[in-house]
Amino acid sequence: MDSNVLLFVPVLCAIIAILYGGFLASWVMKQDQGNQTMKEISGFIQEGAMAYLNRQYKTIAIIGVVITILMLMIPQLGWLTAVGFVIGAVFSALTGYIGMNVSVRANVRTAQAATKGLQQALDVAFKGGAVTGLFVVGLGLLGVTGFYALIHNIAPEKGTEPMIGLAFGASLICLFARIGGGIFTKAADVGGDLVGKVVAGIPEDDPRNPAVIADNVGDNVGDCAGMAADLFETYVVTATATMLIGSLKFPTLQEGVMIPLAIGSIAIIASIIGTFFVKLSSNNNIMGALYKSLIVSGIVGAIGFFGVSKMMYRPEMNLPDGTGVSSDMNLFLCSLVGLVVTGLMVVITEYYTSTAFKPVKDISKQSEMGAATNIISGLAIGLKSTGYPIIVIVLAIVASFAMGGLYGVAIAAMSMLSMAGIVVALDSYGPITDNAGGIAEMAKMPPNTRVTTDALDAVGNTTKAVTKGYAVGSAALAALVLFADYGNKFIDPATSKSVLNLNVDSPYVLAGIFLGGVVPFVFGAFCMEAVGKAAFAIIEEVKDQFAKKKILEGIDKPDYAKCVDIVTQAALKEMLIPSLMPVVVPLVIGLGVGIFSPKIGAEMLGGALMGSIVTGLLLAIQMSTGGGAWDNAKKYIEEGNHGGKGSEAHKAAVIGDTVGDPFKDTAGPAFNPVIKVMNIVALLIAPILAAWLGLSAHH
Secondary structure, three states: OOHHHHHHHHHHHHHHHHHHHHHHHHHHHOOOOOOHHHHHHHHHHHHHHHHHHHHHHHHHHHHHHHHHHHHHHOOOOOHHHHHHHHHHHHHHHHHHHHHHHHHHHHHHHHHHHOOOOHHHHHHHHHHHHHHHHHHHHHHHHHHHHHHHHHHHHHOHHHOOOOHHHHHHHHHHHHHHHHHHHHHHHHHHHHHHHHHHHHHHOOOOOOOOOOOHHHHHHHHHHHHHHHHHHHHHHHHHHHHHHHHHHHHHHOOOOOHHHHHHHHHHHHHHHHHHHHHHHOOOOOOOOHHHHHHHHHHHHHHHHHHHHHHHHHHHOOHHHOOOOOOOOOOHHHHHHHHHHHHHHHHHHHHHHHHHHOOOOHHHHHHHHHHHHOHHHHHHHHHHHHHHOOHHHHHHHHHHHHHHHHHHHHHHHHHHHHHHHHOHHHHHHHHHHHHHHHHHHHHHHHOOOOHHHHHHHHHHHHHHHHHHHHHHHHHHHHHHHHHHHHHHHHHHHHEEOOOOEEOOOOOOOOHHHHHHHHHHHHHHHHHHHHHHHHHHHHHHHHHHHHHHHHHHOOOOOOOOOOOHHHHHHHHHHHHHHHOHHHHHHHHHHHHHHHHHHHOOOHHHHHHHHHHHHHHHHHHHHHHHHHHHHHHHHHHHHHHHHHOOHHHOOOOHHHHHHHHHHHHHHHHHHHHHHHHHHHHHHHHHHHHHHHHHHHHHOOOOOOO
């Protein structure tokens, strides 16, 4: 099949996603914004969110320019890799901007729609979230396909190598967005919660709380812009890694590179079809309505993947050494593995984080004995929650490898990530409904409105947790493929064997495993400390305002802007060290040691990648799921269980939720880009180490 035709289809599907996303955004904007008070509150949130995002991206842009110049100066990388870095960074930033712009406008419209009924509010919130999801996959597929087409036309001899730059650009921006947004959202949430509920005894979204706008801003910069950048990055990295493996395994077959793009194209159409199925049944099960869209998208996607496997499989993919794909059915089954993993990760995460199941109910029950037992129980649930996801990921790796070798694992990862459009829609729905509840509270809307928004928000907590579980699972598969590609950079053309010993019997690999394994722990500590410092500043500011003004009596108005400014400055300051850690560590291990011995440096770096993948993955699951369980345990008590609001159990649950906040929204989700950035930086410096070893860059 002509390569231009193969490239045209994914570009067309990407444009369809962007156009449909634009249509949904236009529909959302036409909905009623409610009264003047609601518009004013929403305006504060919009202003704070955009001010933060602008300042964050200005900071990142300076670092991005420096990295681009450094990449241009390294002859082994080439200018095309630097161009890819810029494209990946710009598209990642654009995804965050677009997602947040719609989310901060959908919130007030969801609150107003809640006055008409649950289905109407669900429609606005889900379609607002779907805009972000469609732009994630649309811009992701457009970026990958467009950049590959550029390389294919102006420097075909480069193959897929410069695409590492594209992945690096997307990953680096994601890392900053995830960490900065996570620090912002949790500092405002923790600070506002503690001083509001525990000190002043006022509700979470009480307009008298000076931190309430910063908290609502944080929901958007963390869960909308941050998660959008996260899954955009994972999408781009997975597509890139699959294309790299395809070009390595099947150097004479264009289909090896094109199949992941075809899978992404099919999934976009499947996700668009899925958006039409979010309808409440007679029992008003919100989660069920949202899951309908996910299930429909998965079924349509599976049918499409079967067609892709039949049309694009080639007998040459059945390699003589047995490491290829033996049949079109095996290729299809590998893609099916990715869809099954998506479903299982969703079910497992919901079990551990939903108010309907035992883990959350156990934490709620333990809250009756105080904060200590709540925290012990929450930590135990988080640790326990790593078991099933790891088993699922291991089975997926073994099954897809048995059917298609390393390329099969990559196809499973791409299939899983191809569903990002509909999954991000479920995630972005969460902060929209959370903000809608806040606006309803602050604007003193009728009680039945808050009942509706609370019902939507309770489900939103679970959808956010589910998306994190999905992101972790997909990151594990993507990181494995990237690591495998790193090993292939050191193959001696004369013997067709790697010059490295990446087995654990090498003391250098073992040393690297320990060094890499500790990175997520130290990184997580920096993130947690950053939230603590910023939250402390917010608490002091809110207490100061309560002391100097008659805010609680309703006479004076709180200064919302001051709190937004404090947490913005704190987030931007505190995000730099943890954000640069996964970039600097591989450079120090690989090049720092490699100057003295390139072989030892390369082997130690390989070990570091292994260590970071294992500990990063486990910490990501433990923190994200445990934090989600703590949050919903508080929600479960607030529904009237174990004494309800104001009870001793509730006070303990607020403390537990406060501990869990930086777990689930700052450190936990940030481990995904950390392990991928480390692998990508390793791939970028691998040609330098290979040159020092006297090898030409492989691929």
